[in-house]
Amino acid sequence: MKILIVEDEFKLAQVLQQGLKEQGFVVEWAGDGSLGLELARGGDFDVVVLDVMLPGKNGFEVLCELRQSGSIVPVIMLTARNNVDDRVKGLDLGADDYLSKPFDFKELLARLRAILRRPKVELRTILRVADLELNVKSREVRRDGRPIELTPKEFGILEYLLSRKGLVLTKAMIMDHVWPSDADCQGGSNLVEVYVNHLRKKVDQDQAVKLIQTVRGSGYIIQERA
Numbered sequence: 001m002k003i004l005i006v007e008d009e010f011k012l013a014q015v016l017q018q019g020l021k022e023q024g025f026v027v028e029w030a031g032d033g034s035l036g037l038e039l040a041r042g043g044d045f046d047v048v049v050l051d052v053m054l055p056g057k058n059g060f061e062v063l064c065e066l067r068q069s070g071s072i073v074p075v076i077m078l079t080a081r082n083n084v085d086d087r088v089k090g091l092d093l094g095a096d097d098y099l100s101k102p103f104d105f106k107e108l109l110a111r112l113r114a115i116l117r118r119p120k121v122e123l124r125t126i127l128r129v130a131d132l133e134l135n136v137k138s139r140e141v142r143r144d145g146r147p148i149e150l151t152p153k154e155f156g157i158l159e160y161l162l163s164r165k166g167l168v169l170t171k172a173m174i175m176d177h178v179w180p181s182d183a184d185c186q187g188g189s190n191l192v193e194v195y196v197n198h199l200r201k202k203v204d205q206d207q208a209v210k211l212i213q214t215v216r217g218s219g220y221i222i223q224e225r226a
């Protein structure tokens with residue numbers, strides 16, 4: 001079981017990490033909201049323990065953006081004591097449970113166990129268009145059954161296109177999604193072009209049906225038909 005702790009209080013984060021590891025959990029820690037969001041989106045976590053008061057993005061913003069991106073990972077919010085508004089807000093934004101600070105470690109364990117007992121919602125692990133398929137978990141890509149080797153960035157772009165199949169994605173959107181930390185760097189849209197061209201060669205070259213299509217002046221789309 002893999003847990004992400006998003007908590008800026010170093011001592012508390014350390015105590016939690018240590019305690020959870022002793023209980024056999026695999027634990028990752030983020031000390032601010034932005035990193036927390038990035039890890040929560042990318043990592044295959046079973047639970048996220050999310051503090052409200054955080055530098056970068058606060059816990060509500062992290063939760064909101066996480067849910068908007070389609071993630072259904074269970075989230076336990078750490079709220080200030082007796083702050084009913086925070087609890088309500090967290091639950092409204094899609095938190096699964098909350099704990100008021102300060103809390104007993106035993107209580108956190110009990111909440112975690114309760115969440116982990118719930119049946120897991122089946123996640124879409126395979127994204128498809130025509131005879132192209134991408135396995136989100138094993139990170140394998142195949143076209144007509146034949147494996148295609150992609151670099152991490154190429155994989156990221158293809159995964160993004162497939163997850164928004166039939167929709168036009170601008171270069172800026174792709175940049176922001178695949179290069180989130182340096183999206184403002186110069187030559188960004190050229191970079192996207194270069195990578196999409198590499199990706200195309202691997203996916204569409206020698207194929208009668210071209211799946212990755214350019215929408216002139218707008219961006220790219222993946223779909224079966226032109």
Ligand code: CA
Nearest residue numbers: 008051053054
């Ligand atoms: Ca805090």
